[in-house]
Amino acid sequence: MLKLQSICQNLALITTGAALSLAVIDTNPAQAITITYEFSTEEFSGKFSYDDANETRREFDYREPDITVVELTYPVDEIEFFFNNRTYTKADSTRQPVLSLFEGAVGESEQLSWATEDFRFNPYSGPSIFGDLFTGFEVDGEFVDTAIVRRVENESPASVPEAGTVIGLSILGLGWLSQRKIASSPRV
Numbered sequence: 001m002l003k004l005q006s007i008c009q010n011l012a013l014i015t016t017g018a019a020l021s022l023a024v025i026d027t028n029p030a031q032a033i034t035i036t037y038e039f040s041t042e043e044f045s046g047k048f049s050y051d052d053a054n055e056t057r058r059e060f061d062y063r064e065p066d067i068t069v070v071e072l073t074y075p076v077d078e079i080e081f082f083f084n085n086r087t088y089t090k091a092d093s094t095r096q097p098v099l100s101l102f103e104g105a106v107g108e109s110e111q112l113s114w115a116t117e118d119f120r121f122n123p124y125s126g127p128s129i130f131g132d133l134f135t136g137f138e139v140d141g142e143f144v145d146t147a148i149v150r151r152v153e154n155e156s157p158a159s160v161p162e163a164g165t166v167i168g169l170s171i172l173g174l175g176w177l178s179q180r181k182i183a184s185s186p187r188v
Contacts, residue, residue: 034077037099038152039112039121041137041145046081046088047152048112050074050099062104069104076114083119092116099149110149111135121147 036049055072062069076097081088090097097114112135114121121135135147 035074036152037110037112037149039081039135039147039149041147043145044081044083046079048076048079048097048099048114050076067104069102072101072103074099074101076112079114088116088118110151112147112149119144 033052034049035052036047038045038047040046052074054075056074058071058073060069060071061067076090076099079088079090079093079097094115094117095113097112100111100113102109102111112121119137119139122138135149136143137145137147
């Protein structure tokens with residue numbers, strides 16, 4: 001019995017040491033930011049949001065090899081658009097709604113790409129990708145209007161705990177529980 005008690009005490013010391021060593025490590029918690037935009041045409045409006053942690057990046061030459069464009073794309077998490085007396089959401093999508101941000105030597109642009117059975121927002125059916133923030137709004141294949149896209153909220157980032165901190169606290173908790181269980185077990 002003495003040997004079991006000694007092993008448990010050593011386990012508790014190792015657990016506490018591991019937890020404390022993890023706590024001492026300088027960590028920068030990850031930041032999750034939800035970014036919200038609103039978009040509007042002359043007669044309609046809507047909004048959407050995405051998490052910036054889901055970014056996809058690609059670079060390409062635009063029209064000439066001297067003009068490099070960086071395209072950042074983000075899958076949209078939530079979207080709403082009131083059109084024809086109905087509110088459309090992501091559940092109505094026929095393709096994943098995506099926001100594309102373009103950065104290059106000529107300028108910057110943001111475009112929404114989204115489609116339902118009744119309409120679509122097509123970023124490639126309007127003026128150049130540079131300049132004004134726009135998306136072509138089409139119904140039945142016909143260009144109807146230009147949707148303006150603009151950021152409306154600067155949410156503060158929400159801290160997401162680092163895995164090391166979570167593991168360290170779990171180990172500490174398990175050590176505490178094992179000590180408690182040993183102390184409450186009957187002595188022989």
